Amino acid sequence: MSYRQNDVLIPESSYIRFNDVQLKKYYFNDVLVWQRQQKVYPGIPVAKTQNLGYGPYFTVTNNGSDIKVDAFGGTERGWGRAILGPFSSIGYSKLYFSALRAYITNAFSKVSVSLGDINGNWVQRLIYHDTGESLGGYDVTFGSGDIFTINSANGNYYLILEVDSGATSRGLNAVIQMNGCYLL
Known part of the structure; x- marks a missing residue:
């Protein structure tokens, strides 16, 4: 404020x-x-994207103020992550998103937001949901009232937005869309 x-x-x-x-x-x-407060995104760039599933079923769109990470199930699994950073959390102990929406419409799918390293190894998971065998139905928006405590003393992080969509012939997906991340 x-x-x-x-x-x-x-x-x-x-x-x-x-x-x-x-x-x-x-x-x-x-x-x-x-x-x-310290602005993390927008501000820090996308350092790396990793397509871990079938190529055509994973996309990242980033216009500098809004990022969307999308995996959609086709004949194969869509799975990947966008890694933003690095940024320093030294002097801060909390983090919040001005608007982050995570939703899944597919079974055997996951969404997660983590603090970690450039290789995608997470130090702390902030948001995680796995649909398992159920047919999706997960749709949550996190805002400025959702405060996450940073548990580790490490001051150099990357923000990892990861989506994983199981294979389906219906093209259903797992999505993370974010337009602001701040340290408190």
Whole structure:
């Protein structure tokens, strides 16, 4: 949240200093009016995409402010990941998405969002859903009210968006679509 004082707008990516001390949070009358946050996406680039299934059944679209990772089941399995980063989480312990939608319409499919390394090895899973044998039906949107705690002290991460869609003749899919990720 930005803060305005004396007609000066202080963005959440800036600093507020009080008695030569940098604040991460600023309270006025016991009400939080400003909190420092670091933008992860948009900002960090797609470092790597990995197509782990059948080529035509995995796509990534990224216009710089919105990224969509899609795997759709055809005659073979669609499976892949987009790896964004790197970014440093040093000084931050929480993360949130301004809007991240994860949905699955296929059986034997998965979606996950993780913190990890450039090779796709995850350190911490933030979001994970596996439909198993049931026919999809998973559709969840995560917003700024969904705060995730970063468990590891490691400060250098990649954000891994992974989708996996089982083979089907109906072309059903597993999708992650995100337009903002921030550290608190």
